[in-house]
Amino acid sequence: MNAFDAVLVANRGEIAARILRSVRALGLRALLVAHADDVAAPALALADDVRFLTGPTPVAAFLDGAQIIAAARAMGAGAIHPGYGFLAENADFAAAVAAAGLVFIGPPPAVIRLMGDKVRARNFVAARGFPVAPSAIEDDDPAGFADAARALGPPLLIKPSAGGGGKGMRIVRDMALLDAELARARSEGERYFGDGRLFVERYVERPRHIEVQVLGDAHGAVVHLFERECSLQRRFQKVVEEAPSPALADAARARICDAAVGIAAAAGYQNAGTVEFIMGADGEFYFLEMNTRLQVEHPVTEAITGRDLVADQIRIAAGAPLGFAQGDVTRSGHAIELRICAEAPGRDFAPTTGPVLHLALPAQARCDMGVAAGGTVTPAYDSLLGKLIVHGATRAAALAAADAALAGLVLLGVETNIAWLRRLLADPDVAAGRLHTGLIADRADLLAEPEPAARDALVALALLHSAEARRGADAVPALHAAMGAWRT
Amino acid sequence: MSGFVLIDGISHAAGLAGNATLGYRLPDGRAIRLDGDRLWVGDSEWPVIVARDGDTLWVHVDGAAHRLEWRDAAGHLAEAAGAGGGDTMRAPMPGSVIAVNVVVGDPVAAGDVVLVIESMKLETAIRAPRAGVVAALPYAVGAVFDRDASLATLAEEPA
Numbered sequence: 276m277n278a279f280d281a282v283l284v285a286n287r288g289e290i291a292a293r294i295l296r297s298v299r300a301l302g303l304r305a306l307l308v309a310h311a312d313d314v315a316a317p318a319l320a321l322a323d324d325v326r327f328l329t330g331p332t333p334v335a336a337f338l339d340g341a342q343i344i345a346a347a348r349a350m351g352a353g354a355i356h357p358g359y360g361f362l363a364e365n366a367d368f369a370a371a372v373a374a375a376g377l378v379f380i381g382p383p384p385a386v387i388r389l390m391g392d393k394v395r396a397r398n399f400v401a402a403r404g405f406p407v408a409p410s411a412i413e414d415d416d417p418a419g420f421a422d423a424a425r426a427l428g429p430p431l432l433i434k435p436s437a438g439g440g441g442k443g444m445r446i447v448r449d450m451a452l453l454d455a456e457l458a459r460a461r462s463e464g465e466r467y468f469g470d471g472r473l474f475v476e477r478y479v480e481r482p483r484h485i486e487v488q489v490l491g492d493a494h495g496a497v498v499h500l501f502e503r504e505c506s507l508q509r510r511f512q513k514v515v516e517e518a519p520s521p522a523l524a525d526a527a528r529a530r531i532c533d534a535a536v537g538i539a540a541a542a543g544y545q546n547a548g549t550v551e552f553i554m555g556a557d558g559e560f561y562f563l564e565m566n567t568r569l570q571v572e573h574p575v576t577e578a579i580t581g582r583d584l585v586a587d588q589i590r591i592a593a594g595a596p597l598g599f600a601q602g603d604v605t606r607s608g609h610a611i612e613l614r615i616c617a618e619a620p621g622r623d624f625a626p627t628t629g630p631v632l633h634l635a636l637p638a639q640a641r642c643d644m645g646v647a648a649g650g651t652v653t654p655a656y657d658s659l660l661g662k663l664i665v666h667g668a669t670r671a672a673a674l675a676a677a678d679a680a681l682a683g684l685v686l687l688g689v690e691t692n693i694a695w696l697r698r699l700l701a702d703p704d705v706a707a708g709r710l711h712t713g714l715i716a717d718r719a720d721l722l723a724e725p726e727p728a729a730r731d732a733l734v735a736l737a738l739l740h741s742a743e744a745r746r747g748a749d750a751v752p753a754l755h756a757a758m759g760a761w762r763t
Numbered sequence: 764m765s766g767f768v769l770i771d772g773i774s775h776a777a778g779l780a781g782n783a784t785l786g787y788r789l790p791d792g793r794a795i796r797l798d799g800d801r802l803w804v805g806d807s808e809w810p811v812i813v814a815r816d817g818d819t820l821w822v823h824v825d826g827a828a829h830r831l832e833w834r835d836a837a838g839h840l841a842e843a844a845g846a847g848g849g850d851t852m853r854a855p856m857p858g859s860v861i862a863v864n865v866v867v868g869d870p871v872a873a874g875d876v877v878l879v880i881e882s883m884k885l886e887t888a889i890r891a892p893r894a895g896v897v898a899a900l901p902y903a904v905g906a907v908f909d910r911d912a913s914l915a916t917l918a919e920e921p922a
Contacts, residue, residue: 617883625856626883628910632814632821654858654882654907682826687814694827724771729825732802732809735795737768737831738779739787739802740813740820745764746783 278593279353279378281306284318285343286358288645289661290571291318294356297585306350308343310336315650324350333655337361340368344375354378354592356585360657363568364391380592382491382546382567389542390565394436394474400562403541405534408432408553408561413474421457424475425450433457435464436472441511443467446478481711482553484508485520485560487535488576490587491544492597499532500576500584501606506710507699509624514692514715515699516572517611518579521670521708522554531560536601538565547573547588553712571614571662574641578610578666609673610666613681613696615644616658620695620722627690628652637683639676640665652689660691670708674700695721769832852889852915858882859907860914869897877915878902889914 281304284294291307295318298305307322310333319325326346330336337343340362347355355372357363357380366387372379381387390396394413401407412423413436424431429450435443443463445456457473465471483506491497504520505513519528535550542565549570551563573584582604591597618624631650636642644661646652652660663680667673681697698721699705704714727733765778781787787795793805802809802824812823820831862879865871871891878889878900895917902908 622855625887626858626885628857630816632816633812633823635812654856656883658883685812685823685828687812687821687823687828688816690830691828697826726773727770727825727827727829729809729827729829730770730775731789731793731804732807732811732824733770733822733829733831734768734775734777735789735804736797736802736811736813736822736824737820737833738764738777738789739795739797740831741766741833742764742779742783742787 280304281350281352282354282356282380282589283308283343283347283350283352284322284356284358285337285347286356286361286363287313287316287318287337288656288659289643290358290569290645291316292321292645293574293643294358294569294585295321297583297589298356300583301586301589303589304351306347306352308337308346310655312653312655313650315647317644317647326350333653334361340365340371344371344377347372347377348375352377354380354589356380356588357568359568359571364566366391378592380546380588382544382548386542386544387567390548390567392436393434393438393564394472396564397474397562399542400538403538405538406559406561408476408479408563412476414472420473420475421454424457425453427475427477430478430480431475432478433460433473433475435460435468435470436474437468437470438464441508444511479553479555479561481713482506482555483520483522483710484513484551484563484712485522485531485554486549486551486566486570487532488570488573488584489535489539489544489548489550490584490591490597491539491546491548492591493545493594494596496597496600497536497540497544498597498599498601498604499536500580500582500604502528502531503570503572503575504710505572506712507705507715508712509715511712513572514614514616515611515696515705516575517609517670517673518575519606519609521710522558527558534560534562538562546591547584571659572612574643574662574664575610575612578641578664579606579608580604581607608666608668609670610664611673611677613663613677614692615660615662615684615686615696616692617652617660617689618658618692619690620692621724623722624692626654626658628654629689631686632688633685634687635683635685637663637680639683640680642684660686660689674706694724766833766835769830769834771830774834850895850917851913852877852892852917854880854889854908854910854912854914855887856880856882857908857910857912858887860902860904861886863900863902863904865897865900865915867897867900871895871897871917880908880914891915891917893917 282298283306284291295305305323307325308328328336362368366384369379370384414420429448431447433445443460447456461471487502488500503518505516507515549566552560554560617627631646634648641664665676667676767774768777778790796803802811814821822829858880861881873893875891876888898918899916
């Protein structure tokens with residue numbers, strides 16, 4: 276056993292708060308590194324001790340592994356939980372944590388390295404007889420690469436070898452654009468991942484994204500916790516996730532979950548991980564990649580299985596056996612997660628910023644929030660503000676609960692995607708579970724905000740406010756200037 | 764009192780009759796009244812949550828948040844006249860500058876990338892709206908700006 280009694284969370288936002296809750300529930304000391312920009316974030320109130328990171332930018336501070344490890348030692352941490360993003364899938368960081376005598380809450384560095392190289396991972400999976408996307412070719416011969424890609428024929432999907440999160444991915448339907456798209460993907464790969472190598476595979480039209488949650492312990496046991504469907508994406512970024520997938524009958528579910536367990540077991544996987552697949556309209560599925568970390572969307576799995584995945588991660592990292600077998604994992608009902616983002620759907624999802632003036636959470640949903648009233652959303656990080664997770668007996672019940680939760684979530688001061696999410700859930704194809712990863716792009720008509728039913732109420736409110744501001748300002752002349760446009 | 768209410772950036776003409784003592788009315792005669800977190804428009808009652816940020820009112824009503832701004836008639840006209848001039852490249856979102864492709868005095872063609880900005884890991888090219896000569900570049904690489912900041916200005920088009 277690698278016993279430890281204090282866990283440092285090397286992350287921010289909603290996931291830092293979520294991990295700290297489980298650390299506390301296990302009776303361990305909850306430690307946090309944070310950036311000074313984030314002093315109002317909910318995670319800080321959940322930590323027993325906080326150290327502030329510095330860096331040229333806030334993101335750079337969270338990527339500074341040496342600084343984080345030094346903080347962990349200074350605070351007396353025995354283990355580091357990386358969350359997702361930042362250093363979560365950085366094998367060198369995982370190795371450095373171990374070298375410092377600390378426990379990395381995640382898989383061994385060699386597995387992170389294997390799955391972090393998309394081409395190596397694909398070859399590894401194919402060599403063991405699991406399905407991979409048809410006809411992929413890799414860029415080990417840049418001169419012949421474009422010709423080989425051309426020979427494969429459209430539609431093609433170009434991906435960076437070192438990629439993830441949809442960055443640098445391009446669909447090519449017109450082969451005349453192939454060279455230009457390859458050049459662009461190569462430059463994006465270099466910029467985002469420091470690695471311009473690419474691979475190209477046949478693009479599956481209108482695919483579903485289905486992924487399987489796995490858990491492996493240090494004693495060779497690997498189980499799955501069923502699948503999640505994450506087909507509602509924009510620019511390859513997930514927006515709404517659910518479990519179980521509405522597309523799978525029990526036999527198909529067993530096949531895809533067994534494949535995920537087989538892949539994880541072959542890789543010697545330990546801790547929590549996710550095997551991602553794409554599934555065509557014909558029901559055939561192919562390995563996409565394996566994420567060697569906790570996923571943003573893990574709560575839907577927790578909702579249907581009743582497990583605490585972060586607690587499982589911590590126990591596994593401490594060397595404990597899983598303590599349950601595949602047959603002990605059961606599921607009930609249907610869960611949906613909604614990503615609440617600071618962005619304007621009507622302006623092509625441009626990021627938004629501002630002060631969080633008011634935040635009220637719906638009572639009937641799990642709310643994993645990364646912001647609190649009094650905080651500020653800055654352009655320093657990605658746009659995820661938090662997540663709502665609902666659970667119902669059926670998918671229809673979960674959809675109704677999701678709409679009610681979105682209507683009850685009050686967030687003032689920053690434009691968000693909340694109203695658009697409600698329109699998306701009401702779409703007939705979404706309601707019927709007819710999903711594919713291009714659905715959101717196809718439904719551009721949902722982006723624009725329709726005229727609010729409460730239009731007259733809003734106009735009335737603005738008029739009353741302006742009138743009151745003027746009256747108040749007239750009565751107290753010193754306030755006049757402070758009233759701004761409302762004193763008119 | 765009359766003017767315009769911008770609801771989520773969309774302009775709606777608005778007029779108010781009556782006064783604080785006798786009560787306020789919309790031009791169509793419906794009485795309007797705000798009592799704490801309850802708003803009445805005629806016979807309709809709307810629960811509202813309101814927060815103010817400078818000249819912007821944020822309102823949650825009917826299950827959705829909205830941004831309200833007030834413009835008197837003169838301010839609204841001046842704004843409309845200023846739009847579409849094509850001399851100023853404004854920031855579509857807050858962020859920082861990651862590349863500046865020109866210097867002041869450079870000629871640019873319509874559609875040329877003048878600078879590249881980044882916000883929340885999203886890169887956006889800022890392009891010249893017309894041909895012209897770069898007159899101002901207030902932000903250097905690494906500088907941060909707010910939404911609607913003037914990122915670059917073109918000089919008057921030669922006659």
